[in-house]
Amino acid sequence: GRDEISWLSQIVNHMLDEVSRLMHEVKGACDGIAHDLRTPLVHVRTRLARVPLERLDGEHADLIEQASHGVTDVLKRFSAMLRISEIEAMRRRAGFGDVALDTLCREVADLYQPLAADKGVDLALQLARVPAVRADYALMFEALANLLDNAIKFTPPGGRVELRLAMGAQGPSVHVSDDGPGIPDAERTAVFQRFYRSERTREAPGSGLGLSLVQAVMRMHGFGLVLAHARPGLRVTLDCWTYAAARPRDQETI
Structure with missing residues (x-):
């Protein structure tokens, strides 16, 4: 008209x-x-x-x-x-297959266990029995490795990092929690911008691109990425189910 x-x-x-x-x-x-x-x-x-x-x-x-x-x-x-x-x-799904999340978590934890031990950080692993998900194993490994690397880097010596796999009402979720400085509520969205460095962690080594990469992987899969307080520290959750199929939770979702 x-x-x-x-x-x-x-x-x-x-x-x-x-x-x-x-x-x-x-x-x-x-x-x-x-x-x-x-x-x-x-x-x-x-x-x-x-x-x-x-x-x-x-x-x-x-x-x-x-x-x-x-x-x-x-x-x-x-x-x-x-x-x-x-x-x-990426638009192709040639690399997609059935991914056993418990195996994925164990392999990433095994890779970073020596780094955590060298820094004096306790890396704990809690894995529930969950069904396999359709995903690109290499990309999911890359995303989870980035999260675990960040968690260990920002956790002080004597602190604790937990990698947990749980089954929720909508599907399986991977949680990475640490005892570090955390991320203020006002910066929850900004941390996904490329090269963004929080004032609390500006002196720490890194490029400010790790969470941007994790976000790109989650968007490609249609999965959810959630930041929440770990009190103290930060908890990052990867919801390994398609968000289009259900309403996101009340936590801040990127």
Whole structure:
């Protein structure tokens, strides 16, 4: 029709199309920068590695080593950015199959148990019997590994990290809880932005991309990602059932 509602709908749709186009352009530019700069940075790191440190005095050798570590950190950030974009662009489900979540949790816990022990953190595992879910095992492993890595990193020595698998009314959920500083309510959405670092954890090593990657994996599967207080610390929940089939819970869901 040609009434006011029709004209308004056309204007709003045009604005939304423009917003979507601009967002894709910005995202494409960021990914392009990360991709193009990765090669010269690899060359810089290779040249730094060839510097004979034993011929330099201690101060200059330390500077070369610090520069090499700095380049490596930037390369890790670029790789994480490109990995997130790759996951977000995935439309295929060729890698999907029946995933036993208890096996997944055990394998991730076994991988991070030495890191937790080295830091003096108790890594506890509680696994309930749950049915298998349709998922990409490698991506789910990557997401859970990121959560466990964060939990151990932000938990002080003598603290506790718990990886728990439980069965709820809608389906199975994986919970990762820690004794760290947690995330304030006002930052619950911001922490999923790329490179966001909370004031509480700004001094800790990391790129600020771990939760963005986890979010990308959950969105691809149609699963839920929930942040909640662990009192103290943070509890991250991966609801491994399709959110379109049921109403999300009262907790803040991303």
